[in-house]
Amino acid sequence: MSIFTTRPEIIGTFGVAASTHWLAAQTAMGVLERGGNAFDAAVAGGFVLQVVEPHLNGPGGEVPILLWNESERQAQAICGQGVAPAGASTAAFQRLGLEQVPGIGLLPATVPGAFGAWLTMLRDHGTWSLAAVLEPALRYAREGFVLIPRAIQAILAVEDLFRRRWPTSAHVWLPDNQCPVPGQLFRLPALAATYEKIIAQAQDQGGGKRTGEIEAALAGWYRGFVARAIDDFCRTGKIPDSSGQAHSGFLRYDDMAHWQAAVEKPLQLDFGRHTLMKCGFWSQGPVFLQQAGMLRHAGLAHCAPDTAGFVHGIAEAAKLALADRLAWYGCAPDASHEAQMALLADDYLQQRWGLVQRQASDILRPGSPLGRKPQLPDLDVARRTLLTADTRFGVGEPTFAPLVASAQWPGREVFVGDTCHIDVIDRHGNMVAATPSGGWLSSSPAIPALGFALNTRLQMTWLDKSLPNTLTPGVMPCTTLSPSMAFKDGEPYMVFGTPGGDQQDQWSCAFFLRHAVHGMNLQEAIDAPAWHVDHFPASFWPRATRLNELTLESRFAPDQIDALRQQGHQVHVGPPWSESRMSACSRWRDAQGRLLLRAAANPRGMQGYAVGR
Numbered sequence: 001m002s003i004f005t006t007r008p009e010i011i012g013t014f015g016v017a018a019s020t021h022w023l024a025a026q027t028a029m030g031v032l033e034r035g036g037n038a039f040d041a042a043v044a045g046g047f048v049l050q051v052v053e054p055h056l057n058g059p060g061g062e063v064p065i066l067l068w069n070e071s072e073r074q075a076q077a078i079c080g081q082g083v084a085p086a087g088a089s090t091a092a093f094q095r096l097g098l099e100q101v102p103g104i105g106l107l108p109a110t111v112p113g114a115f116g117a118w119l120t121m122l123r124d125h126g127t128w129s130l131a132a133v134l135e136p137a138l139r140y141a142r143e144g145f146v147l148i149p150r151a152i153q154a155i156l157a158v159e160d161l162f163r164r165r166w167p168t169s170a171h172v173w174l175p176d177n178q179c180p181v182p183g184q185l186f187r188l189p190a191l192a193a194t195y196e197k198i199i200a201q202a203q204d205q206g207g208g209k210r211t212g213e214i215e216a217a218l219a220g221w222y223r224g225f226v227a228r229a230i231d232d233f234c235r236t237g238k239i240p241d242s243s244g245q246a247h248s249g250f251l252r253y254d255d256m257a258h259w260q261a262a263v264e265k266p267l268q269l270d271f272g273r274h275t276l277m278k279c280g281f282w283s284q285g286p287v288f289l290q291q292a293g294m295l296r297h298a299g300l301a302h303c304a305p306d307t308a309g310f311v312h313g314i315a316e317a318a319k320l321a322l323a324d325r326l327a328w329y330g331c332a333p334d335a336s337h338e339a340q341m342a343l344l345a346d347d348y349l350q351q352r353w354g355l356v357q358r359q360a361s362d363i364l365r366p367g368s369p370l371g372r373k374p375q376l377p378d379l380d381v382a383r384r385t386l387l388t389a390d391t392r393f394g395v396g397e398p399t400f401a402p403l404v405a406s407a408q409w410p411g412r413e414v415f416v417g418d419t420c421h422i423d424v425i426d427r428h429g430n431m432v433a434a435t436p437s438g439g440w441l442s443s444s445p446a447i448p449a450l451g452f453a454l455n456t457r458l459q460m461t462w463l464d465k466s467l468p469n470t471l472t473p474g475v476m477p478c479t480t481l482s483p484s485m486a487f488k489d490g491e492p493y494m495v496f497g498t499p500g501g502d503q504q505d506q507w508s509c510a511f512f513l514r515h516a517v518h519g520m521n522l523q524e525a526i527d528a529p530a531w532h533v534d535h536f537p538a539s540f541w542p543r544a545t546r547l548n549e550l551t552l553e554s555r556f557a558p559d560q561i562d563a564l565r566q567q568g569h570q571v572h573v574g575p576p577w578s579e580s581r582m583s584a585c586s587r588w589r590d591a592q593g594r595l596l597l598r599a600a601a602n603p604r605g606m607q608g609y610a611v612g613r
Contacts, residue, residue, distance in 0.1 A: 003520065003524050003528075004527075005523045005524055005527045006523075006527055006603035007523060007600075007601075007603065007610075008523065009521045009522050009523040009524075009598055009599070009600050010598060010599040010600065010610045010611065010612040011596065011597070011598050011612070012596075012597050012598075012612040012613045013427065013594065013595060013596060013597060013613075014032065014033075014427050014597075014612070014613050015029060015032035015033075015038075015041075015424075015425065015426045015427055015597065015612060015613070016029075016424070016425050016585045016597040016598065016599035016610070016611070016612030017029045017032070017041060017045065017422070017423065017424045017425075017585065017599065017610070017611055017612065018422070018423045018583035018584060018585050018599045018600060018601045018608070018609070018610035018611075019045060019049070019420070019421060019422040019423070019583055019601065019608065019609060020049070020053065020056075020420045020421050020422070020499060020581055020583065020601075020602070020607065020608050021048075021049060021052050021053050021148075021420065021607055021608070021609065022607060022608075022609035023048055023052050023140070023145065024045040024046070024048045024049045024052065024053075024420070024422055024609075025045065025422070025601070025609040025610060025611050026609065026611055027041075027044050027045045027048045027136045028041035028042060028044060028045035028422065028424050029041070029611045029612065030044075030136070031044045031045075031128070031133070032424075032426055032427075035127075036126070036127060036128050036132075036133075036426075037125070037126065037127055037426050037428065037430050038067075038424040038425055038426040038428075038430035038431060038432050039067065039069075039121050039122060039125040039126040039127075039430060039432060040122065040126045040127055040128040040132075040133055041424045041426065041432075042065075042121070042422055042424045042432035042434055043118045043119075043121060043122045043126060043128075043133045044128075044132075044133040044134075044135075044136055044137070045422045045424065046063065046114075046118050046422060046434055046436055047118065047133065047134055047136070047137035048136050048137045048140060049420045049422065049436055050114070050137065050436070050439070050452075051137045051140045051141050051145065051188060051191070052140060052145050052147075052148075053148070053151070053420050054151060054188075054440075054441045055150065055151045055154040055155075055440055055441050055442060056418060056419055056420050056437065056440065056499065057114070057419065057420045057436040057437050057438060057439060057440070058438070058439025058440065058441065058452045058453055058455075059112065059114065059115060059191065059194070059439060059450075059452040060109075060112040060114075060438065060439035060444070060447075060452050060453050060454040060455055061112060061113075061114045061436060061437055061438025061439030061440075061455045062080050062081045062082060062110070062112065062113040062114050062117075062436070062437060062438045062455055062457060062479065062481065063080040063113065063114045063117050063118065063434050063435065063436035063437070063481070064077065064078070064079060064080055064081065064117075064279045064283055064285075064434070064435055064479070064481045064482065064483055065077070065078040065080060065117055065118075065121055065432065065433070065434040065483065066078075066266055066277060066278075066279065066432070066433045066434075066483045066484070066485040066495065067121065067125065067430070067431065067432045067433075067485075068429075068430060068431040068432075068485065068492045068495075069125055069430060070428050070429040070430050070492070071428070071430075075265070075266055075277055075485065075492070076263055076264070076265070076266070077263070077264045077265065077266045077277075077278075077279045077280065078117045078120055078121055078261055078262070078263055078264075079113070079117070079261060079262040079263075079264060079279065079280075079282060079476075080113040080114050080116060080117025080118070080120075080261050080436075081110070081113050081282060081283075081457070081476045081477070081479050081481070082110040082111030082112055082113035082259055082455070082457070082476060083110060083111055083255070083259060083473075083474050083475055083476045084110055084250075084458055084461070084471060084472060084473050084474065084475055084476070084477065085109070085110070085111070085249075085250040085251045085252060085255045085473065086250075086252070086254065086255055086473045086474060087250040087252065087473070088107075088250040088251075088458060088471065088473055089471065089472075089473050090463045090465065090470065090471050092250070093107075093463055093471070094463065096243075096245075096247065098243055098463070099381050099384060099385055099463060100381055100382075100385050100459070100463060100541060100542060100543060101458045101459045101461060101463070101471065101541065102241040102242040102243045102247075102456075102459065102541060103241075103242045103395060103443070103456060103459050103540060103541030103542070104241050104242045104393060104442075104443045104444060104456060105239045105240065105241025105242065105243075105247060105249075105444060105445075105456070106233075106234050106237060106239045106241070106247060106248060106249030106250075106251070106444065106445070106454065107241060107243075107247050107249060107250065107458070108241075108444075108455075108456035108457065108458040108459045108541075109234065109249050109250070109251045109444065109454040109455055109456065109457075109458065110251070110455055110457045110458055110476065110477065111222075111251065111255050111256055111259040112230075112438075112439065112454060112455055113259070113261060114436055114438070114439070115218075115221050115222075116218060116221070116222065116259070116260055116261040117261040119214050119217060119218055120260075120261040120263065121432075122214060123211055123214040123215070124263075125430070127210075128210075129210050129213060130198075130199060130202050130210075130213050130214050130217050131199045131202075131203065131213075134195055134198075134199060137195065138192055138195045138196065138199075141187065141188040141189070141191045141192040141195065142187065142188075142189065142192035143185075143187070144185030144186060144187045145185065145186060146183060146184070146185060146186070147180050147182075147186045148607055149182060150605070151180075151441075152179065152180050152181075152182055154441065154442050155173050155174070155179055155180060155441070155442075156179055157393075157442065158393055158442045159174065159179060161240075161392075161393050161442075162174060165239075165240045166239065166240075166445040166446075168445050168446045168447065168448045169441065169445045169446045169453070171446070171448065172188065172190060172441075172446040172451060173441055173446070175187075188451055189451070190446075190448070190449075190450065190451025190452075191450070191451035191452055192451075193451065194226070194450050194451055194452070197220075197225065198217050198220050198221065198226075199217070201216060201217070201220045201224070201225075202214070202216040202217040202220065204216075205219075218260075221256075222256045222257055222259060222260070223253075223256070223257045225449075226256075226450060227253045227256035227257060228253060229447055229449040229450050230251060230253075230256060230447060230450075230454065231251070231252050231253040231256070232449075233249070233447045233448075233449070234248060234249030234250065234251045234252065234454075235248060235249075235252070236248065237249065237445070239444075239445055240390075241390075242389055242390055242391065242393065242395075242541060242542075243388075243389060243390070244388055244389060244390040249454070251454065264279075264280060266278060266279065266280075266485065267279070267280055267281075267285065267286060267289060267344065268289075269289040269292055269293050269344055271292045271293075271295075271296060271516065272296075272516065272517075273488055273489050273516075274486050274487065274488050274493070274512075274516055275486065275487040275488075275490070276288065276289055276292055276484070276485075276486050276512070277484070277485040277486065277487070278482065278483075278484060278485075279481075279482065279483070281328075281329045281330065281331070281335070281337075281340045281468075281478070282329075282330070282331050282476055282478055282479065283478070283479050283480075283481055283482050284325055284329065284478070284479070284480050284481075284482050284502075284504065284505055284539075285482040285483075285484075285505065286321075286325075286329065286340070286343065286344065287318070287321045287322060287324075287325050287482075287505040288482065288484060288505040288508055288509050288512075289344055290317075290320070290321035290324060290343060290344065290349060290352075291314065291317040291318055291321050291505070291506075291509045292509060292512070292513075293344060293346065293349035294317040294320065294321070294349045294350075294352055294353040294356075295313060295314065295317050295353075295509075295513065296346075296349075297349075297350055297353045298313045298317070298353065298356075300313060300314075300513060300517050301517055301518070304518070305510075305513075305514045305518050305520070305528055306528065306529055306556060306557065306560065307560055308560045308561075308563035308564045308567065310513075311531055311550075311552070311556075311560075311564060312360070312564060312567055312569070313356070314506075314509060314510055314513065315360070315531070315533045315550055315569070316356040316357075316360065316361060317352075317353065317356065318505075318506050318509070318533050318535070319361055319365070319533060319535040319536075319548075320352050320355065320356075320365060320367070321505075322502070322533075322535060322536045323364050323365050323366040323367070323535075323536065324343055324366050324367055324369075324374075325478075325536070326364070326366060326376060326377070326536060326537065327366035327367075327374035327375065327376055327468075328340055328343060328366070328369065328374065328468055329468055329469060329478045330467065330468030330469030330470070330477075330478040331468075331469075331472075331475050331476055331478065332467065332468055332469060332470040332471075332472045332475055333472060333475075334466045334467060334468060334470065335468035335469075336372070336468070338370060339369045339370055339372050340369075340468075342369035342370045343367070343369050345369075348367065348369055351367075352367055358567060359567055359568040360548055360550075360564075360567050360568035360569040361535075361548065362547055362548040362568065363547070364376075364535070364536070364545075364547065375466065375467060377462040377464040377467055377537070378464055379537055379543075379545045381542075381543060382537070382542040382543045382544040382545065383544075385541075385542045385543075386542055386544075389542060391542075393442070395540070395541060395542060395544075418437070418499050418500065418501050419435060419436070419437035419481065419499030419500065419501070419504075420435070420436050420437065420499060421433075421434070421435050421436075421483070421497045421498055421499055421581070421583055422434050422436075422583070423495045423496060423497065423583055423584060423585040423599070424495075424585065425495065425585045425586070425587050425597050425599075427595065427597075429492065429587055429595055431485065431492055431494075431495045431585070431587065432495060433483035433484060433485055433495035433496060433497050434483055434497075435481045435482060435483045435497050435498075435499070435504070436481075437455075437481050437499070438455030438456070438457055439452060439453050439454060439455050440453065440455075440456070441453055443455075443456045444456055457477050457479060458471065458477055459540055459541040460477040460478060460479060460480070460539050460540065461477045461478075462543075480501050480502055480504055480539050481504070482497065482504045482505050482508070483495070483496075483497040484496050484497050484508050484512070486512065486516075488588070491589075492587065493586055493587065493588065494584060494585065494586040494587075495584070495585050495586075496508065496511065496512070496582065496583065496584035496585070497582070497583065497584075498511075498580055498581045498582045498583070498602070499581045500532075500580065500581065501538075501539060501540065502532075502534075502536065502538060502539050503532040503579075503580070506531075506532045506533065507530060507532065507579065507580040507581075507582060508582065510530060510531070511525050511526060511530075511580070511582050511584070512525075514528055521598070521600070522584045522585075522586060522598055522599065522600035523600035525582075525584075525600075526580070526582045526583075526584065526600050526601070526602055526603075527603065529552070529553045529555040529556050529579075530553055530579035530580040531550060531551060531552040531553065531556075531579055532550075532551055532579060533548075533549065533550050533551075534546040534547075534549040534551070535547050535548055535549065548568070548569065548570050549569075549570045549572060550564060550569040550570065550571050550572070551571075551572040551573075551574050551579065552564070552571060552572070552573055552574065552579075553573075553574055553575070553576055553577065553578055553579050554573050554574065554575060554576045555576045555577075556573075561573060577603065577604045578604065579604075580602065580604065581602045581604060581605065581608060582600075582601075582602050583599075583600065583601040583602060583608055583610065584599065584600050585597065585598065585599045585600075585610075585612075586598045586599075597612055598612075599611070599612045
């Protein structure tokens with residue numbers, strides 16, 4: 001295929017960063033320029049993302065992180081996904097007359113894990129102080145930044161909700177009782193005050209030591225004024241949500257106080273010269289590993305990346321892996337670690353690949369690892385939920401209301417996102433990939449004392465009993481968030497990822513295969529025509545099930561689209577640049593042992609950015 005890219009692949013030796021927003025990528029690069037390492041840079045960029053992409057993540061959200069520490073020669077996964085509150089049981093929701101956790105409001109909140117995960121990485125691997133890494137985000141919040149068009153449309157879409165039902169959000173997002181205006185500076189003074197207070201307390205209580213200040217900040221967030229403000233708001237507020245009723249929240253001070261980010265070894269799977277690493281079965285990361293394990297047997301080298309054969313093979317592997325996600329992923333008491341690990345065994349993956357035929361599958365087919373029978377949730381619950389639900393303010397991830405037509409954007413396609421991502425590699429070879437999300441401005445009301453909203457991640461659990469992802473107090477839901485890391489020939493090589501909910505590990509897998517199998521550089525592999533399948537109950541409220549739907553960018557050749565239809569795929573053709581938001585950074589040593597760094601970012605939506613030198 002002829003390869004044209006929207007921008008160059010960045011190549012340097014000092015450092016590289018790539019992200020879904022240019023300010024985060026440039027912030028990270030600025031930290032590297034001033035002597036910080038990749039961990040300092042990623043934390044600073046991550047906090048900036050919470051400010052400049054508030055419709056896609058926030059301080060009340062979560063973040064999974066994959067990292068490589070070159071000096072320690074160690075890979076780690078940091079779990080920044082908080083747990084369900086002690087009061088959030090299936091029985092508690094049933095007493096409210098609910099068959100599902102709502103998609104918006106206070107009921108779906110877990111412990112907000114992003115702050116704990118970022119600071120855990122900063123404490124254990126960084127070199128900068130808390131005040132230094134927070135300074136860029138604090139400056140943007142206090143002095144102002146320009147909201148991207150999609151953020152403004154997100155606010156417009158829920159303007160009526162804010163004015164009539166969520167007045168605390170109206171105070172934050174409709175300053176002077178007006179919607180934000182494109183191209184003008186927007187400020188978040190309440191959030192700035194929260195960070196200023198965290199820094200002041202940390203410096204006062206940290207004993208003059210960097211790690212002491214970080215520990216004091218964690219205490220202030222999870223056992224101090226932040227936790228108390230969250231407790232008070234969830235306990236006393238009566239917030240209308242997507243159930244059509246008003247409810248207070250379950251999240252309490254004790255839930256916050258007893259949580260901390262976990263540090264784990266990543267799961268891994270070999271693919272040719274590469275070793276792929278992902279977060280555990282509390283994420284959908286193993287979906288990537290399962291796809292790659294099946295596709296080792298697919299002969300994809302014989303199918304060009306823009307052909308029906310390439311798309312069909314990956315799509316069918318994704319269907320099988322996502323069916324296994326439904327049946328086997330999660331951390332509830334009935335989840336089997338042995339069965340989960342068996343999902344990654346080569347004999348199991350070979351058997352699963354043997355199910356793939358020339359014709360597209362139109363049924364949901366979870367497997368039976370170790371001969372165990374899969375148990376599925378009640379997939380008809382979405383239909384029953386929608387009979388009484390309030391869908392005016394959206395469904396899906398994040399739970400956005402429909403975009404509002406506006407004269408400000410006549411005929412302009414505005415990119416719809418859902419999450420963020422950042423990758424960083426420094427001159428020493430340290431690597432970070434992180435996918436922050438949650439705390440969306442449109443999904444939960446702003447807490448007035450703090451200036452940010454809570455996450456709604458509990459909507460990803462089921463209220464059916466005895467499932468691996470059954471809602472369980474003190475247990476985290478299985479999240480879609482899924483950063484990626486790869487080794488090559490036994491050496492650390494690449495960090496990458498994308499927003500996209502259920503599409504994250506579909507887009508990441510296809511990107512990796514274009515790069516690893518077909519030799520595309522990072523930017524070529526990102527820019528190439530992309531797609532996704534819908535063949536599962538959605539991870540987000542109201543959990544509607546769609547089967548055998550394949551959505552392609554219109555840049556695929558008409559004969560290849562026709563071939564996929566002939567193979568039985570229900571094909572939808574979207575706009576030419578509408579699928580995926582990948583970013584990636586890689587490192588490799590030349591023949592003289594010098595470290596060469598590369599980076600690339602997504603052109604779709606006109607906000608992703610890669611930088612380096």
